Amino acid sequence: MAMMNTLVCTEPKKMIYQQRTVPIPKKNEVLVKIKTVGICGTDIHAWGGNQPFFSYPRVLGHEICGEIISVGENIGNMHAGQQVAVIPYVACEHCPACLSGRTNCCENISVIGVHQDGGFSEYLSVPARNVLLVEGIDPEAAALIEPFSISAHAVRRAQVETGDDVLVVGAGPIGLGVAAIAKADGARVVVADTSEMRRQHVKEHLGLPTLNPADSEFDEELRRYFEGSLAKKVIDATGNQRAMNNAVNLIRHGGIVVFVGLFKGELQFSDPDFHKKETTLLGSRNATHEDFAKVGRLMAEGQLNASMMLTHRYAFTHLADVYEQQVINNQTLIKGVIAF
Numbered sequence: 001m002a003m004m005n006t007l008v009c010t011e012p013k014k015m016i017y018q019q020r021t022v023p024i025p026k027k028n029e030v031l032v033k034i035k036t037v038g039i040c041g042t043d044i045h046a047w048g049g050n051q052p053f054f055s056y057p058r059v060l061g062h063e064i065c066g067e068i069i070s071v072g073e074n075i076g077n078m079h080a081g082q083q084v085a086v087i088p089y090v091a092c093e094h095c096p097a098c099l100s101g102r103t104n105c106c107e108n109i110s111v112i113g114v115h116q117d118g119g120f121s122e123y124l125s126v127p128a129r130n131v132l133l134v135e136g137i138d139p140e141a142a143a144l145i146e147p148f149s150i151s152a153h154a155v156r157r158a159q160v161e162t163g164d165d166v167l168v169v170g171a172g173p174i175g176l177g178v179a180a181i182a183k184a185d186g187a188r189v190v191v192a193d194t195s196e197m198r199r200q201h202v203k204e205h206l207g208l209p210t211l212n213p214a215d216s217e218f219d220e221e222l223r224r225y226f227e228g229s230l231a232k233k234v235i236d237a238t239g240n241q242r243a244m245n246n247a248v249n250l251i252r253h254g255g256i257v258v259f260v261g262l263f264k265g266e267l268q269f270s271d272p273d274f275h276k277k278e279t280t281l282l283g284s285r286n287a288t289h290e291d292f293a294k295v296g297r298l299m300a301e302g303q304l305n306a307s308m309m310l311t312h313r314y315a316f317t318h319l320a321d322v323y324e325q326q327v328i329n330n331q332t333l334i335k336g337v338i339a340f
Contacts, residue, residue, distance in 0.1 A: 004122040007320055010057045012049030015320045023125040025072035030128050032084060036143035037119040038063030039314075039336040041172075044328060046114070052264075054114065061119030061338075062088035062112050065134070065142035075128050084131040085145040085296070086119070088112035089286050104153065104286035111286075120319070122340060132292045137299050140313075141306040143337050144173075148295040148304060149287035151177025151237075154260035155185065156291065157284045158233045162186030167222065167231035167250055169213065171198035173335045174260055175237035176309045180206055181295075182235075184303040190225050192218070201334060205307050213243070222250070230255070235284075237261045245269050253277045260284040312336040 002022040009015050025031040043060045045051040064086035071078055090110045091103035098106050112118045112126065134142045151174050160166060164187040168179045171193035179202065182189045191202045192213045199210035211221055223229060230252040236244050239261030247257045248269045255277060262283075274281075298304040311334040314322065319338055327336060 006121040008057050008059055022123045025125045027073040028128055029072045029125050030068050031070045031125045032066035033069045033123055034066045034119055034340050035139040036065045037061040037338045038143045059117035059120050060113050063143050063146040064119035065139045083134055085134045085142050086126055087130045087292055104288050134296050140337050141299055144306055145295050147173045148177040149291040150174055152181050152291040152294050153287040154178050154235050154258050154284040155181045157282050158235055158256050158258045160185050160187050165226040165232045167234045169236045169243055170238035171202050173309045178235050180304055180308050184298055239263050241265055248274050248279055256280040258282045258284050309335040314338045316340045
């Protein structure tokens with residue numbers, strides 16, 4: 001019986017390696033040998049005991065790239081040796097959301113690495129419908145297809161088109177992905193973040209203008225980029241209550257606001273300001289296969305790359321020893337990837 005090394009979050013602030021049996025893929029499943037896994041804010045919150053709808057013990061990790069090792073029955077044309085990215089949202093396929101094609105917000109969704117064990121392990125068996133073939137893409141970049149896909153879904157929700165004036169608020173991984181994908185779609189993009197370090201990252205790796213929303217002249221500078229107007233589309237990726245409550249003030253009349261970040265609390269903004277602009281307000285959650293396919297294509301074309309969000313690299317064999325210091329308490333971390 002083959003064994004594998006697995007890193008388990010047994011309780012808040014405790015992670016240990018365990019030897020587990022390598023799973024055998026069931027019908028409609030493929031067994032994936034993990035190559036790389038991205039570290040998400042969810043993994044950080046779960047370690048700290050601050051992740052809702054979460055139970056312990058849990059194997060974290062939902063930003064996964066690997067190689068198919070074996071397949072179960074009824075798989076079709078998938079076979080051993082193919083490189084894949086994992087789509088971690090396991091949908092029920094029968095609720096109203098699923099039946100309308102919106103599997104990203106399935107009523108009974110189970111997320112790999114959150115509600116069920118994930119990729120901080122040498123092997124993982126997943127439904128075949130939850131993998132995307134990504135041959136020819138560097139495994140480090142392929143691990144980031146999942147966060148880029150969340151960004152792609154937000155851009156799609158905002159109906160971004162060529163020539164649109166788009167303000168992205170928040171330069172964390174999802175905001176960076178939003179900015180890069182909106183740029184690839186032909187929009188004129190400005191990124192706002194209070195962090196000088198993150199604004200510099202945007203300039204160096206995305207080649208986009210940045211603003212500090214805390215500056216007194218922020219509104220005037222924003223209008224300068226958009227020929228005297230406010231943004232046509234605002235996509236907020238901060239998860240910050242103050243920023244999200246202010247989003248309506250950043251769009252022109254007839255504008256669209258998309259919240260891809262979220263916080264625990266209530267949104268509050270002026271109803272007269274909301275109504276007079278005939279604001280369209282949308283939430284954005286997870287991503288669909290369509291979004292993953294778009295990101296895979298943009299990566300293959302060279303329009304998206306790992307350096308747009310990747311700042312740190314970790315070895316799986318030493319991750320437990322450095323997780324608190326180099327991940328949890330690392331103020332310079334934007335996105336980390338674990339190599340196996």
